[in-house]
Amino acid sequence: MVADALSPVSTLCLAILYRGDRTGYEIKKESVEGDYSYFVDASYGSIYPALARLAGDGYVTVREELQSGRPSRKIYAITDAGRAILVEALSLPPSPDVFRSRFLLVAKFALELPVSVVESAVAERRRELVAELDHLRAMCPDEPGTAGAWITGYGVACLSASLAYLDAHSERLVAMAGRPVEGAANRPVPVPDAAE
Amino acid sequence: MVADALSPVSTLCLAILYRGDRTGYEIKKESVEGDYSYFVDASYGSIYPALARLAGDGYVTVREELQSGRPSRKIYAITDAGRAILVEALSLPPSPDVFRSRFLLVAKFALELPVSVVESAVAERRRELVAELDHLRAMCPDEPGTAGAWITGYGVACLSASLAYLDAHSERLVAMAGRPVEGAANRPVPVPDAAE
């Protein structure tokens, strides 16, 4: 019975449709611009097939709206079964949150990289953080006290902390750059065991 | 010439080998336990093939060590070409950092989910954060002032901020649970346009 865990993209579609009817195109936009981007960042190539499957399984319905001069829109709406399976899916033990950072790998190799590389990596990371913060702050039309405001607050808290750390310590990192430790590169190293 | 960007797993292998010779098995361990887990979390199924390809391309060398009673270990060592391409790869404009959270989706649907689900999602997320923080703090054998200490500091800053937010606001979130707004579920919604 339990359709055994929806794929992330299907979950995303149902979550967005839960709040109102949408076309595939609009779901894509909302997944990127709205506050769903922290969940998955889906592309058309995964959204359209997912919607087709959801429709086949009866979790959403489609209604086609003809338009002059434009391809007809397919407007999807969630069904009771869809709402039920979404709640079920969200009730399963959650997979852990994931944080993946190319930037931190660059930071880890600060000594071995040219100063310019470390500098621009820091600058780029900073730009990203500021942009995300602005985005978050700009988009919360939710009255305070709602779930939307809660998750926005969470995001702001994390991003602000990153930004603060970066601003406080980036100079120190840049100062390390371009000074590979003599011979430390690949000294036959006392074999990993010795590390313990 | 530019072997055009290494795959994440290849980059990981070279990064770890840069610090010393390792077997595939050890690389896996280090990618999970060491401070590389923020970068990618690779499995054997991706590490072994990656090492084979790196060896074929001359970025690493292999030396086989026979052992009695155990399968022989293949010890990989990075070459000059390997070091060069790693630096080159890390010098390319970095792809943006990624944060993916199932937990935040649950939080967004707090109203629509049973109290118990929200409660345990919060508890689970908290447990994860504490574990990661302990892990980070426990493992920094690096003297302060090193790149390793820098990235550990970054991680601690982010995780602490998340934890602080959670501790300060989780009760409010749980209090929202199980009270779906009347009819707000799928009211035909004023069509997304109206939101602008």
Place this chain on the structure above:
DNA sequence: TGATCCATGTAAGCCGTTACATGATTGG
């Protein structure tokens, strides 16, 4: 005695991205 660690690898399959195909309308 049974689980866990060491140790290497392969094969199937999933899930998703990128690029392609098409094309009118609107805004700068």
Place this chain on the structure above:
DNA sequence: CCAATCATGTAACGGCTTACATGGATCA
């Protein structure tokens, strides 16, 4: 006039995970 927006889809390809296959040694 050019770019972006609206709008739907397919096909090829890529990368990673899961499960399988094997098996002695060590520890509880």
